[in-house]
Amino acid sequence: MIQLVFVLSSHLFFIYLSFHLLSDVVQWDKYLKVTADNSIKIRLLIFLLSVVMGYLLSSFFISLYQLGREAFIANL
Numbered sequence: 001m002i003q004l005v006f007v008l009s010s011h012l013f014f015i016y017l018s019f020h021l022l023s024d025v026v027q028w029d030k031y032l033k034v035t036a037d038n039s040i041k042i043r044l045l046i047f048l049l050s051v052v053m054g055y056l057l058s059s060f061f062i063s064l065y066q067l068g069r070e071a072f073i074a075n076l
Contacts, residue, residue: 010062015054022046022053 023046028034032042 007058007062010058011055013054014058014061015051018054018057019047019050022050 028042028046032038034042
């Protein structure tokens, strides 16, 4: 149960962090033509990219945590 909460909160945290960074740091006007018509589509694109990026980052850090935990248990 604790591991489930840890994994879920990790995924949500990294998705939020990715969304926040992609929304604020990246200047989408340079790469995409932002108009009133396609602003919702661009927000959806940012959201989907942040879900992918957040999931990958979270999976990476969870794998590092599990690897370190197994290495620590093996040394005991």
